[in-house]
Amino acid sequence: MDGQSCVMIMNEWDIVAARQLGRHAAKELGFGAVDQARITTAISELARNIYHYANGGKIYIDKIEEKEKKGIKITASDHGPGIPDIRKAMEDGFTTSGGLGAGLPGVKRLMDEFYIDSKTGEGTVVQVVKWLR
Amino acid sequence: MAFDDDIQMKYKEMLANYIQELTEQALYEGQRFSWKAIEHKIPPEEIINIHLKVLKELFPDIPKKILDSFDFLLEVMVGYGLAYQEHQFLRGRQLELKSEIEIAANVQQALLQTNIPKVEELDIGVISVPAKIMNGDYYQFAEHENTMSVAIADVIGKGIPAALCISMIKYAMDSLLESRQNPSYILENLNRVVEQNIDVNMFITMFFGKYDFRTNKITYASAGHEPGFYYCASEDHFYDLQSKGLVLGVDRQVKYEQYELNLFQNDMIILLSDGVTETRTKEGFIDRAAVTSAIRAHLHLPAQQIVENIYKDFEKMQGFQLRDDFTLIIMKKNV
Numbered sequence: 001m002d003g004q005s006c007v008m009i010m011n012e013w014d015i016v017a018a019r020q021l022g023r024h025a026a027k028e029l030g031f032g033a034v035d036q037a038r039i040t041t042a043i044s045e046l047a048r049n050i051y052h053y054a055n056g057g058k059i060y061i062d063k064i065e066e067k068e069k070k071g072i073k074i075t076a077s078d079h080g081p082g083i084p085d086i087r088k089a090m091e092d093g094f095t096t097s098g099g100l101g102a103g104l105p106g107v108k109r110l111m112d113e114f115y116i117d118s119k120t121g122e123g124t125v126v127q128v129v130k131w132l133r
Numbered sequence: 134m135a136f137d138d139d140i141q142m143k144y145k146e147m148l149a150n151y152i153q154e155l156t157e158q159a160l161y162e163g164q165r166f167s168w169k170a171i172e173h174k175i176p177p178e179e180i181i182n183i184h185l186k187v188l189k190e191l192f193p194d195i196p197k198k199i200l201d202s203f204d205f206l207l208e209v210m211v212g213y214g215l216a217y218q219e220h221q222f223l224r225g226r227q228l229e230l231k232s233e234i235e236i237a238a239n240v241q242q243a244l245l246q247t248n249i250p251k252v253e254e255l256d257i258g259v260i261s262v263p264a265k266i267m268n269g270d271y272y273q274f275a276e277h278e279n280t281m282s283v284a285i286a287d288v289i290g291k292g293i294p295a296a297l298c299i300s301m302i303k304y305a306m307d308s309l310l311e312s313r314q315n316p317s318y319i320l321e322n323l324n325r326v327v328e329q330n331i332d333v334n335m336f337i338t339m340f341f342g343k344y345d346f347r348t349n350k351i352t353y354a355s356a357g358h359e360p361g362f363y364y365c366a367s368e369d370h371f372y373d374l375q376s377k378g379l380v381l382g383v384d385r386q387v388k389y390e391q392y393e394l395n396l397f398q399n400d401m402i403i404l405l406s407d408g409v410t411e412t413r414t415k416e417g418f419i420d421r422a423a424v425t426s427a428i429r430a431h432l433h434l435p436a437q438q439i440v441e442n443i444y445k446d447f448e449k450m451q452g453f454q455l456r457d458d459f460t461l462i463i464m465k466k467n468v
Contacts, residue, residue, distance in 0.1 A: 032182070033182055033185070033203070033204060033207055034178050034179055034181075034182045034207060034211075037178060037204070037207045037208050037210075037211045038178075038211055040208070041208070041211045041212070041215075092219065092222055092223070092226075102212070102215050105219070106215045106219075109215060109218055109219075110211075110215070
């Protein structure tokens with residue numbers, strides 16, 4: 001692990017700050033323009049979820065290395081109400097056509113790895129990874 | 134994949150060619166490229182990225198601000214890329230569902246399989262065609278020692294819910310037919326089964342008839358089913374098969390009145406589902422007289438050919454788009 005950075009998400013401006021941090025790390029790792037845009041879109045989505053549903057939380061950005069692979073790991077963590085039905089939240093449907101953004105299935109598509117855990121009343125953790133190719 | 138590997142080179146070649154010649158042919162190459170790219174699932178933002186890279190190669194001194202503007206475009210297109218992927222995924226899902234429904238339709242067909250009796254006394258023709266993949270119409274023949282029964286039913290509604298409903302009716306009928314009871318008894322029993330087991334918003338109509346080969350008499354009752362016809366050969370006239378009775382599943386106490394009719398040579402009993410009478414032409418619904426005149430036009434033919442010809446006529450009349458399941462049965466007295 002190589003230096004973790006973190007942004008508190010309390011208001012809409014923090015979403016931009018999280019994007020900024022993510023883009024900076026992605027650029028440093030050597031991600032191309034398209035992947036940078038994908039990574040920041042995923043960060044936006046996770047940060048927006050925190051802002052809209054959890055009343056505050058954190059976004060962590062990590063540069064990671066594993067078996068000669070380099071990548072970026074984004075962790076979104078909050079102590080909000082939690083997602084009662086994760087399967088439903090992950091259901092692929094018409095998320096992009098509703099004008100509400102990519103949704104969790106979109107985030108999963110944008111990244112290479114996706115992990116979610118949520119407990120009602122305790123909060124939600126979403127962790128995603130994109131590997132450098 | 135070869136296409137993926139040299140996609141940027143190909144794109145560069147085509148773009149350079151277009152900029153050089155500005156021909157329609159060069160543009161057409163671009164369109165052909167897009168189909169290939171779609172086939173290889175290349176998202177829109179990737180194409181923009183390729184365009185940008187190629188631009189840099191072709192024009193090394195593009196102002197930086199123009200290049201920067203592509204970051205903005207990329208950001209916008211990532212969303213479209215996601216929508217596109219989602220669309221691809223849902224398309225796959227749709228194909229899966231379709232094949233699943235087709236399998237279900239085959240299962241249903243096997244389940245509803247009924248043999249059309251081959252008897253000297255009657256010439257029987259049947260056609261039943263679903264509007265969608267699964268049939269919400271149902272018919273069943275059964276032969277006993279001296280009698281033969283015929284049932285035709287129609288679930289109000291079509292598609293999968295109707296088909297599921299019909300499968301239940303079929304099972305109930307199988308055990309009821311063992312009892313060899315009268316039409317009114319059969320409908321009253323079935324009515325209770327439907328009332329107990331089927332959603333209140335779903336209605337089933339049914340006609341049930343029992344033909345006795347010894348007396349040449351047909352006894353029948355109907356639960357709100359589209360009235361069939363009785364063709365009296367000696368008068369050369371079509372009558373409605375009169376009957377009264379509530380649709381199945383509304384009131385468990387309902388009684389079904391029973392009717393009788395003696396058949397003579399060349400007389401016909403015609404049973405149908407409302408998909409036949411609700412055939413729609415440009416001018417609106419056809420009327421029941423259109424059905425009888427269609428039968429009259431093919432009167433000289435064997436029963437099976439009559440029903441097939443009528444189906445073809447009606448199919449053509451509504452522009453080959455069936456709006457409701459279509460079932461038509463003709464039974465003609467031979468000897």
